Amino acid sequence: MSEVKISAEVRSEFGKGAARSIRRENKVPGVVYGHGTEPVHVTLPGHELLLALRTPNVLLSLDIDGKNELAIPKAVQRDAIKGYLVHVDLILVKRGEKVTVEIPVQAEGELAAGGNLLEHVLNTLSVEAEATHIPEAVTVSVEGLEAGASILAKDITLPNGVTLSTDADAVVLQVLAAQAEEPAAEAEGEAVAAEGAEA
Structure with a gap:
C-alpha cells in the first residue's frame, strides 16, 4: 500500500464562515487525532486530497508544520449535490499498528x-x-x-x-432467482378468450 504525501497547515479559525473561506481557496478543513493527542485542526489541499481519497483507506503521510505523521481517513464529508469535500477526519496511525x-x-x-x-x-x-x-x-x-x-x-x-x-x-x-414473467402473447390470448366468454 503506497503512502500519499500531503502538506497540512494548522488552522486557528473555526466555524462555518472560516470553513467556507477555506473551501473557496480549493482547500479542505480537517481534524487530525489519535494516540491520546489533542486534536489538531488543519487545512489540506483540496485537489490532492480528492485524488488520494479515491483509494479506500489510503495511508496519508502528513507534513504538519515540519513534523511527519501517518494517518488514515476516519470520516469524509462531501457536498450531497456537487460532491466536493466539505470536511475530513483523519486518525493517526503508527507503522506496525493494527487498525x-x-x-x-x-x-x-x-x-x-x-x-x-x-x-x-x-x-x-x-x-x-x-x-x-x-x-x-x-x-x-x-x-x-x-x-x-x-x-x-x-x-x-x-x-x-x-x-x-x-x-x-x-x-x-x-x-x-430470476423473476418468472408470464409470456405476453399467452396473457393476451387469455384476455381475448375471456372477452369472448363474456360476449
Whole structure:
C-alpha cells in the first residue's frame, strides 16, 4: 500500500464562515487525532486530497508544520449535490499498528446461466490489518453460482496479515432467482378468450 504525501497547515479559525473561506481557496478543513493527542485542526489541499481519497483507506503521510505523521481517513464529508469535500477526519496511525477498517467487496466471474441476480448484502467487510498494509479491496469469485447460493464472510480468503472483524456467518453475497414473467402473447390470448366468454 503506497503512502500519499500531503502538506497540512494548522488552522486557528473555526466555524462555518472560516470553513467556507477555506473551501473557496480549493482547500479542505480537517481534524487530525489519535494516540491520546489533542486534536489538531488543519487545512489540506483540496485537489490532492480528492485524488488520494479515491483509494479506500489510503495511508496519508502528513507534513504538519515540519513534523511527519501517518494517518488514515476516519470520516469524509462531501457536498450531497456537487460532491466536493466539505470536511475530513483523519486518525493517526503508527507503522506496525493494527487498525480496524472497512474494505470494499468486489465480485468477479459469471453466474450460472438463467438470468439470476447477484445481490451485495454487504458492500464492505470489517477487517483488522496493519496500518501500512491495508488492502484496497477484497475480490470474490461468483463463477458458476446458481440461484440460492450465498457467500459468507468466513468463505472469503483475506490477504496475509488481515483478519476478519465482521461476523463470520454474515451473508456477503447471494444469488437471487430470476423473476418468472408470464409470456405476453399467452396473457393476451387469455384476455381475448375471456372477452369472448363474456360476449
